[in-house]
Amino acid sequence: MHIITYISEANVTPDLFKLEIxxxxxxxxxxxxxxxxxxxxxxxGNTFVQIIEGPVSAVKSVFQSIQADDRHGDIYVLxxxxxxxxxxxxxxxxxxHEPSCEKEYLDILHEIGEHFYVESTFCPSAVYTYCxxxxxxxxxxxxxxxx
Numbered sequence: 501m502h503i504i505t506y507i508s509e510a511n512v513t514p515d516l517f518k519l520e521i522x523x524x525x526x527x528x529x530x531x532x533x534x535x536x537x538x539x540x541x542x543x544x545g546n547t548f549v550q551i552i553e554g555p556v557s558a559v560k561s562v563f564q565s566i567q568a569d570d571r572h573g574d575i576y577v578l579x580x581x582x583x584x585x586x587x588x589x590x591x592x593x594x595x596x597h598e599p600s601c602e603k604e605y606l607d608i609l610h611e612i613g614e615h616f617y618v619e620s621t622f623c624p625s626a627v628y629t630y631c632x633x634x635x636x637x638x639x640x641x642x643x644x645x646x647x
Contacts, residue, residue, distance in 0.1 A: 501586060502556040505565050505631045507581035507612065508572040510546040520571055521595060528562075528593035537562050538588040541595045542634075548572065549612060551579075551635055553586050578612075578631045589636055608634045 512520045521543065532538065537554035552559055566572055581636070588594070611630045 501553060501583045502559045503551065503553040503579055503581060503583045503635075504559055504577060505549070505629070506563070506566075506575055506577045508548045508566075508575040510543070510548055511571050511573040511639075512546075524571065525593055526594040529543070530592075531565075531590040532562065535562065538586055538591050539593055540588060540591060541593060543595070545592075549631075549634070552589070553583060553588065567596045581593060 510517070528541070532552075532554075533586070535558040537552055537558050539550060539552035539554075542549040552562055552578065554562075567575055608630055612634070
């Protein structure tokens, strides 16, 4: 099993944003089910934070297609490593928008952004730590966000 977590900029015009996100979610769910990949996509402003997990070749293949997708820009990998077990076995791809998430998740997403985007506080190890906190928080209680 393998996990990749990345952050990227959404290259989608505001008027088409919701439509494009729905397209991403639907196509990802179909593809991921076939490949045995699971994960979650967070949207905060125009920033994506996505976690994908599953068999290493499938996860790498999915990530390559994300890198080729014009709707994602400035992709930066935060976690890319083997894992012992999946955390999101039932989610081929869940998608959460910022307003639907409780404060705990918003705080973690804020810290990821703070340590990633703000030059004076840029710290890859802190971003990595907060990403794993996000994974753990989601895996322990999936009901904190509403799709």
